[in-house]
């Protein structure tokens with residue numbers, strides 16, 4: 070992969086001399102274009118169709134009857150194409166050509182005859198283009214006439230496209246439309262079929278609506294079309310960029326869609342001081358942003374002048390290979406460069422932010438759905454640990470947290486659980502040992518001696534832990550191979566006499582310390598201290614008895630002062646960290662024990678994710694019937710946040726930024742996560758703003774919509790609701806802590822019900838859209854003031870650059886339409902039956918009607934009046950449940 074994203078740039082000339090020959094294609098390549106467009110049919114064909122239509126209409130003019138309803142849906146049949154009707158020939162250059170279907174048709178015409186003839190034209194053109202071997206076909210978007218989608222003919226358009234997709238199974242069809250619906254943008258040309266629509270069919274047209282600007286109008290039309298076409302994989306968008314770009318909220322919506330082409334008309338280029346065509350910084354920023362997509366769009370330069378021929382003289386009479394005089398060049402910059410817009414775009418390519426190695430690495434994971442890890446039930450491979458270990462932030466933050474905890478332990482004069490005065494530290498779920506290394510380092514950094522234990526259940530990773538102990542850790546670590554929930558905890562060898570440490574004792578003097586250190590070295594060389602443990606009470610005891618010096622004193626169990634784990638999933642608790650840590654909590658120092666992490670929270674926000682929806686629907690449900698009810702780990706890329714703070718400036722009153730109950734105010738925009746690494750890693754949508762964004766056309770950061778992320782629930786460790794215990798006896802249920810030492814009677818078995826959760830969040834939706842699912846994130850407090858976050862609202866502030874986790878995605882089986890100024894209510898459960906854990910989710914949509922409606926999530930009461938807007942449920946999903954893919958405890 071190159072350091073810069075590569076720009077694929079084509080040339081479109083709406084008045085191109087026909088046909089497009091191999092020579093034209095060669096000229097285009099010589100000029101540094103990648104491809105060319107060609108119309109499928111010629112003006113001859115257009116005039117033939119117009120003649121047929123006008124003849125029919127003149128005969129039918131006297132009748133107001135719509136004969137398509139009663140007699141014949143296709144009263145005018147267009148005969149097949151003739152050689153004069155088309156400039157295309159299937160030759161070698163065809164693969165370099167993007168076909169353009171006729172823009173003079175009107176598939177959405179209210180006049181059924183005009184609409185029907187338009188469909189026939191499209192079908193003829195498509196069939197011939199497919200026959201010739203055209204791979205990409207641009208079809209002009211629906212004629213919205215400033216009506217948005219209120220015009221029912223949009224369904225006709227969608228239906229025609231669906232037919233087109235099935236008719237040409239190898240052609241990629243791109244709907245060519247403007248980024249927003251503005252009637253003034255739509256210019257009628259001579260010979261457009263729309264002009265032939267008869268008056269009786271135009272009567273319902275709402276003239277008041279005709280000049281309106283609808284920011285989400287073309288997006289909504291596209292949404293309907295692709296829904297009719299069932300999110301077809303060969304259907305995309307060619308988006309024309311207007312001179313004045315819409316607000317970032319609108320751009321963000323398109324960012325989530327399959328925009329395969331960005332078309333740039335000559336009109337949108339401004340002239341710089343030297344007279345060269347340039348794009349505004351807003352356009353540059355939008356282009357940069359779209360180039361971060363996993364499938365970046367191509368570009369089409371439209372009506373920027375003809376393609377220079379290698380020996381032509383078509384530039385103001387001068388041969389292009391003739392170097393102009395300085396005076397000529399100064400007067401007309403075109404003379405110096407026959408393709409200045411193309412040169413500008415090529416130059417812009419080199420100005421794109423350089424892809425970092427992480428960008429390159431993460432590229433393969435963008436929008437790639439993966440089943441979450443189940444490290445509790447599945448043993449991870451070394452490569453998976455290796456990817457974890459590349460995280461530049463996570464381990465550094467753990468080390469910081471451990472150092473602070475050790476420092477505080479001593480500072481606060483807490484007694485240690487090991488009578489020798491060393492703070493007892495255990496890493497549970499140690500993997501290949503990176504947290505052990507960090508704990509040892511932290512201990513050295515703050516000069517607090519530790520009694521280091523490391524536990525891992527994965528037998529393969531355990532081999533490496535043993536090797537590290539010999540080669541890196543100098544046998545300072547006591548290793549335990551066990552499930553943490555059945556571990557009986559640290560034990561001291563029978564001959565290992567307790568001694569006091571320099572900390573927290575009154576006999577603190579340097580002589581004592583020296584002695585103790587010497588003792589330590591001696592002790593650490595005993596088999597019990599350097600050996601490994603199975604975690605099984607019986608096996609460990611046997612081992613100790615067999616290897617310890619003969620003594621009458623039994624081995625002594627003791628508690629863990631600082632328990633370190635990293636069992637978090639993309640949604641915090643989805644890899645069953647709560648259940649695992651519950652099972653080991655009874656081994657912690659009951660008064661002073663510290664867990665790193667101390668707590669974690671799970672977060673949600675509704676998103677539009679058409680690609681993920683299409684991938685699940687088309688790619689997975691055939692093999693996995695419940696594919697739409699599985700939470701996936703995915704590096705989100707082509708998505709749009711539906712619940713945002715103000716953003717689409719210029720859209721009347723649609724700026725509600727109310728934060729719903731349970732939703733935290735975002736602190737950073739849909740900004741940029743460092744791209745990621747592996748299955749668990751997270752990133753957030755990178756929003757490229759360009760370098761020096763300062764001109765008036767650029768959306769300021771204040772109008773950049775920021776996602777509203779809700780907090781679903783939290784977990785705390787040690788869990789104060791579990792009975793504390795100083796006994797190390799194990800329990801029959803692994804997640805069940807043993808009874809407190811004070812108790813002589815065993816406690817009744819504790820279920821896992823305390824780890825069930827439930828949350829309802831309501832999100833304001835400022836702009837209409839389609840919800841395909843929920844994006845999930847987490848935050849964790851490792852130790853006071855040291856936090857990790859994948860939540861887009863806080864990740865930069867808390868752990869910028871962390872790459873270990875991708876977000877989680879909870880899909881919806883059926884996309885949910887959400888209107889402007891609506892509310893989306895998410896109800897979510899963490900369920901458990903004491904053997905398994907799974908999630909359930911349901912989404913409802915509300916609007917406010919009546920007085921005060923339309924102001925967003927919390928419509929105020931009318932001034933002085935008692936009436937309030939009424940919330941009305943207008944849609945909702947079914948209940949989704951991942952029970953069939955539940956995590957085993």
Ligand SMILES: C[S@@+](CC[C@H](N)C(=O)[O-])C[C@H]1O[C@@H](n2cnc3c(N)ncnc32)[C@H](O)[C@@H]1O
Pocket residue numbers: 444445448449454457458497498499500501502503504524525526527530551552553554634635636637649
């Ligand atoms: C996410 S990995 C983290 C590994 C390592 N601490 C690191 O940061 O690279 C979680 C580790 O916990 C282990 N693990 C998960 N549940 C466990 C359990 N109940 N008992 C022991 N180990 C467990 C897994 O085998 C895995 O090695």
